[in-house]
Amino acid sequence: MRPQRAWTDEDTGAAALEFILVGLVLLVPVVYLIVALGSIQAHALGVEAGSRHIARAIATAPDAATADARAREILASVTQEYGIDPGAVQVSVGCRPAGAACPSAGATLLVTLTTAVPLPLVPPVLDLDRVARVPVEAVTAQKVSRFWGTG
Template sequence: MLRRRASSDDAARPDDAGSAALEFILVGVILLVPLVYLITALGAVQGQTLGAESGARHIARAMATAPDAATAAARADAILASVVDEYGLASDAVEIAIRCEPAGGACPRAGATLHVTLATRVTLPLVPTVLGLDRVASIPIEARSVQKVSRFWEAG
């Protein structure tokens, strides 16, 4: 039978009797917390982006298909309120810009190309409102939509 002698290498090796569970928990928390925050932040940005795109598209379509200017304005207001409510956009952060090409005259008008731009800001999750950090840690989002107004559209 062979016997192994204790060598000087055996004494120099460190003891592997560490706590693997503690190491896994520590590394898991260090990696998992930023990953969960990233997923939450990206979800918030994606939701707000979908809301802005939906709002711009539906407002442009509703205004272009409206029979007159008063109905177009009423439809735009109703759709904007619905989108703000549905997607949880901050109503004070939503800005809408409407312009027509070619420029000049009333907007919308018959035969014009209607451009609708909806802009908002997404505040990142868990950012405190102290010292205006929520405004600094926010991501601007802008969505645009273009629709052609019918040449038979009534201006009145």
């Protein structure tokens, strides 16, 4: 006669449940990471394109008023195309050598665009949406023509 066991070794059907549970536990964070990195990359490409195009537009403009108008148009276009909040973008324009009028003929123009990328699915509870942001910055250097401003 065989001895009777108090417990059984049967695990029928448990493997499928375990695979589904482990799959969800691993898949949800990976999908969130992919979405978050995609959003950060889109904003990074946007500020890089914006700084590059603004620097070129200012460097090739015939005068300061035209340069300012072109820069504003490009910034509006880039923020709309890349889905960036226009109010969250900071633009800084400077020239090297320091102390020179900016822009001026022969100077090196530095354009910096900075913004913060909000992480997806972060609720606005307790201002978490303001804290959960990734800063993104792009700097472009462009040589201004020595004939800039001569007409």
